[in-house]
Amino acid sequence: MKKALSLVAAGLLAAGAAQAGTLTVANSDIEMTGGVTAGYFYATNNGKNQNNDYFTVSSFAIDLTSKMNSTIGFTVGFGASGQPDILDETLPPSPEFDVEYAWVSIRPIEGLTIDAGKLTTNIGYELYHTYDNPNYLFGAVWYGQPFVYPGARVTYSIMDGIDIYAEYTQQSEDTVSAINGVLPSDAFAIGSIGSIAGFNYAVSYFDYSAFKNLVDVVLSTEVAGIELGTNIDYQWLDDTAKKSGKDDSAYGIALYASAKMDVFEIPVRIEYVNDGTSGIYSVAGDDAWTFTITPTWKPTKNTFLRAEFSYISTDKKGFQDDNGNKKDNRTVMGVEAGFVF
Numbered sequence: 517m518k519k520a521l522s523l524v525a526a527g528l529l530a531a532g533a534a535q536a537g538t539l540t541v542a543n544s545d546i547e548m549t550g551g552v553t554a555g556y557f558y559a560t561n562n563g564k565n566q567n568n569d570y571f572t573v574s575s576f577a578i579d580l581t582s583k584m585n586s587t588i589g590f591t592v593g594f595g596a597s598g599q600p601d602i603l604d605e606t607l608p609p610s611p612e613f614d615v616e617y618a619w620v621s622i623r624p625i626e627g628l629t630i631d632a633g634k635l636t637t638n639i640g641y642e643l644y645h646t647y648d649n650p651n652y653l654f655g656a657v658w659y660g661q662p663f664v665y666p667g668a669r670v671t672y673s674i675m676d677g678i679d680i681y682a683e684y685t686q687q688s689e690d691t692v693s694a695i696n697g698v699l700p701s702d703a704f705a706i707g708s709i710g711s712i713a714g715f716n717y718a719v720s721y722f723d724y725s726a727f728k729n730l731v732d733v734v735l736s737t738e739v740a741g742i743e744l745g746t747n748i749d750y751q752w753l754d755d756t757a758k759k760s761g762k763d764d765s766a767y768g769i770a771l772y773a774s775a776k777m778d779v780f781e782i783p784v785r786i787e788y789v790n791d792g793t794s795g796i797y798s799v800a801g802d803d804a805w806t807f808t809i810t811p812t813w814k815p816t817k818n819t820f821l822r823a824e825f826s827y828i829s830t831d832k833k834g835f836q837d838d839n840g841n842k843k844d845n846r847t848v849m850g851v852e853a854g855f856v857f
Contacts (some may be wrong), residue, residue: 550576550578550595550856551855553574553854553855554572554574554853555574555850556569556571556572556850557570558850560837561835561837561846562837563606564838565840566606572598575598575647576613577597577616578594578595587622587624588623589620591621592619593617594618595616598646599646599658600653602846616664617634617644619633619635620633630669630671631668631670635664635666635667635685637662639722640732641657641736641770642655647820650785650812651808652810652850653848656799656828657747657768662730663691665685665691669682678708678712679708680706680707682706684702686701687701687725688701695728696758696795698727700728701726702725703724708720714737716737719733720732726756727757728751728757729754730749731749741776743772743774746771747769748767749769751796753796762793763792763794771787780813785806785808787807790803800844801831808825818855819853820856
């Protein structure tokens with residue numbers, strides 16, 4: 517199951533995400549969704565001899581999905597969608613037009629779905645495209661999580677609103693970054709996604725073979741008209757990836773809040789990552805914290821215009837200014853507009 521679909525089903529889609537519509541292809545059981553977003557941003561400490569400001573097409577994507585009433589169906593997403601992250605050494609990313617994810621779904625019995633192909637993860641709060649999220653920049657907690665990989669997933673609905681899943685995936689340098697020179701060859705995961713007593717949740721355990729392990733918890737609810745969410749990760753290294761004299765575990769916490777006022781929203785994200793010397797989150801020094809605010813105007817359900825201010829501070833100097841001087845912080849500001857369908 518695509519992460520975006522499963523989280524929407526559980527009510528976990530971030531409050532600031534644009535509300536896409538659907539186009540039904542004539543004389544077929546295929547639905548099409550997607551979006552185009554573009555913006556202008558200014559980033560401090562963006563790397564030696566790099567531009568501090570840039571125009572970008574942050575997402576261009578089209579998804580095709582067969583309707584859910586068939587025994588065998590599919591989902592495919594193609595386009596050129598970058599995942600700009602506050603921890604990136606240089607912004608923006610430069611994605612190529614490609615098949616971003618794709619899988620075939622088999623539903624042999626009611627409540628059971630088997631997906632196989634290039635899967636999006638069930639880990640974490642933030643989704644694949646910038647227009648699916650309340651913020652333009654992806655967060656530091658997201659940076660340390662799995663994202664897209666080839667594999668197979670089995671999902672079973674044990675009751676209305678509660679799913680459990682298990683998956684086996686293949687891993688490589690295309691799907692995960694090495695730690696202490698070690699890369700995994702495969703991984704498995706188990707978890708549950710659903711809604712209980714007004715709280716939406718996703719709880720997962722992700723185990724890379726001979727590499728690292730991850731426990732991920734996502735919670736969201738609404739209080740007094742404000743949508744609240746949190747994503748908590750705890751990760752630890754296997755013996756094969758440990759390095760003598762360095763930490764072997766790390767954790768990250770992201771807090772999300774979004775207040776809605778008619779056609780306006782004000783999403784806020786605050787994060788803290790404690791990486792120690794493990795290298796799991798790739799922050800400079802032992803820890804880092806981030807703050808992001810993204811006032812958003814949605815004149816229609818398919819369009820949005822948003823401004824963003826994002827700041828990160830790291831324990832040690834891990835960024836460079838345009839003269840090559842080391843810095844321990846970065847600020848990113850900009851405006852992004854989008855149309856989704």
